[in-house]
Amino acid sequence: MKIAVVGAGYVGLVTGACFAEIGNDVVCVDIDKDKIRKLNSNIIPIFEPGLEEMVIKNKQAGRLSFANDLKRAIKESEIIFICVGTPPKENGEADLSYVDNVARTIADVMDSYKVIVEKSTVPVETGNEVAKTIRAYNKHKVDFDVVSNPEFLREGSAVKDFMNPDRIVVGCESEKAKNIMKKLYAPLKAPIIFTDIKSSEIIKHASNSFLATKISFINAIANICELAGADVEKVAEGIGSDKRIGKAFLNAGIGYGGFCFPKDADAFVRIAEKLGYDFKLLKSVQEINNDQKKRFVKKIEKALWVVKGKTIGVLGLAFKPNTDDMRFAPSLDIITELQKDGAKIKAYDPKAMEKAKDFLKGITYCNNPYDVAKDADALVIVTEWNEFKELDLKRINGLMRHSLIVDGRNIYNPEMLKKEGFTYISMGRKEVV
Numbered sequence: 001m002k003i004a005v006v007g008a009g010y011v012g013l014v015t016g017a018c019f020a021e022i023g024n025d026v027v028c029v030d031i032d033k034d035k036i037r038k039l040n041s042n043i044i045p046i047f048e049p050g051l052e053e054m055v056i057k058n059k060q061a062g063r064l065s066f067a068n069d070l071k072r073a074i075k076e077s078e079i080i081f082i083c084v085g086t087p088p089k090e091n092g093e094a095d096l097s098y099v100d101n102v103a104r105t106i107a108d109v110m111d112s113y114k115v116i117v118e119k120s121t122v123p124v125e126t127g128n129e130v131a132k133t134i135r136a137y138n139k140h141k142v143d144f145d146v147v148s149n150p151e152f153l154r155e156g157s158a159v160k161d162f163m164n165p166d167r168i169v170v171g172c173e174s175e176k177a178k179n180i181m182k183k184l185y186a187p188l189k190a191p192i193i194f195t196d197i198k199s200s201e202i203i204k205h206a207s208n209s210f211l212a213t214k215i216s217f218i219n220a221i222a223n224i225c226e227l228a229g230a231d232v233e234k235v236a237e238g239i240g241s242d243k244r245i246g247k248a249f250l251n252a253g254i255g256y257g258g259f260c261f262p263k264d265a266d267a268f269v270r271i272a273e274k275l276g277y278d279f280k281l282l283k284s285v286q287e288i289n290n291d292q293k294k295r296f297v298k299k300i301e302k303a304l305w306v307v308k309g310k311t312i313g314v315l316g317l318a319f320k321p322n323t324d325d326m327r328f329a330p331s332l333d334i335i336t337e338l339q340k341d342g343a344k345i346k347a348y349d350p351k352a353m354e355k356a357k358d359f360l361k362g363i364t365y366c367n368n369p370y371d372v373a374k375d376a377d378a379l380v381i382v383t384e385w386n387e388f389k390e391l392d393l394k395r396i397n398g399l400m401r402h403s404l405i406v407d408g409r410n411i412y413n414p415e416m417l418k419k420e421g422f423t424y425i426s427m428g429r430k431e432v433v
């Protein structure tokens with residue numbers, strides 16, 4: 001089928017490339033001319049495993065193209081995916097102005113039946129607002145359907161997640177749109193859950209909020225374990241082995257970041273409020289999450305006693321491994337706090353340093369973890385990149401001024417660190433000196 005994907009960001013680019021991969025003709029459109037120029041020169045502006053090869057292959061096959069001309073893309077497509085940004089407003093609500101802008105443009109130019117799919121994470125009732133907007137501006141008075149099709153892509157595994165979804169959620173109100181979406185997704189051979197539009201929009205927010213809740217829950221348990229002298233990793237294993245709970249998203253640490261959980265939780269709290277419900281549970285999830293970063297900084301301050309003038313090496317800047325995304329990354333608050341304490345920061349991240357430079361000033365960016373460790377008074381683990389799990393700890397110890405590791409992602413075994421002569425502090429586990 002002929003598809004237009006509006007917004008070639010983390011979600012739109014993956015969505016467009018994968019739809020091309022399964023045989024559709026896709027044009028990805030973006031207002032960011034530089035982004036489109038790069039994509040037309042085979043420069044992929046984001047890091048996602050497998051994305052670069054997929055984009056280049058499908059461009060060469062003539063199934064995937066990139067353009068700035070939104071109107072032309074709309075005219076020539078049967079299905080239009082809205083993947084533009086829905087960034088948080090000051091009050092936490094999602095800014096839907098970009099979605100509205102795209103909806104009005106579609107209404108202005110479409111002169112034949114289209115399915116308009118909202119892929120961006122949007123508050124419940126956005127689908128109906130988009131439909132109302134298109135009806136109001138529907139210059140050629142053509143028939144159309146609006147569909148909600150939320151994405152469940154994790155950064156760092158977005159291509160894999162798209163091609164192997166646990167389920168596809170489609171909120172639509174017409175048989176015609178339902179059949180088109182069934183045909184579109186058929187090659188993925190995954191279960192499709194058809195709902196009304198509002199339920200589909202709620203599924204997306206509820207899904208992200210539940211995952212965030214699991215993370216804050218295990219972090220709260222980690223804090224109790226520290227006080228009790230228990231081991232949160234063992235507790236997570238013990239509870240996660242119950243299929244009703246499940247092992248995933250029970251990794252205690254400095255909490256969640258990224259462009260989804262923080263903003264989607266804010267938006268969901270606001271949506272509930274506007275509907276007349278005080279979402280206390282989700283507010284506590286957010287509070288625990290914000291508190292984790294502060295607790296982590298306190299651990300570093302306590303271990304160093306005086307932070308001012310000390311050199312702190314930071315391993316990992318991206319909000320999670322296998323991505324270069326720095327949006328709402330825990331490293332931002334943590335490093336800013338340590339700089340306020342007067343620490344000198346050295347940092348390394350395998351993929352995110354270029355993007356980090358826009359967010360973090362006044363730090364020394366190193367080319368590898370060993371340069372970060374050199375002359376450091378403390379080494380802190382912020383993102384659990386695999387390469388940090390295989391470090392030569394003897395060499396690290398020899399390079400550091402003080403053998404202290406504060407691990408925000410529990411990537412090391414405390415007994416092993418003790419054997420190597422480190423003071424090792426982690427999250428939800430006993431301190432080892």
Ligand code: UDX
Pocket residue numbers: 006007008009010011012029030031032035083084085086087098099101102119120121122151259260
């Ligand atoms: C976006 C939404 O922000 C998020 O809520 C949803 O879950 C998935 O889609 P993401 O892809 O990470 O997330 O956003 P971003 O990387 O900012 O990409 C949005 C793209 O849309 C940008 O490239 C931006 O240039 C483009 N855009 C924005 C348009 O093409 N037109 C607009 O009017 C506004």
Ligand code: UDX
Pocket residue numbers: 151152153154155156208211215248249250251252253254255256257258259260261319320
């Ligand atoms: C999330 C959802 O997983 C995905 O379904 C949705 O479409 C977008 O938001 P993403 O934000 O890309 O994906 O990454 P995810 O792997 O969910 O991690 C989110 C944050 O939670 C990261 O900061 C990660 O470090 C943190 N996290 C994750 C934990 O702290 N503990 C865990 O056990 C899992």
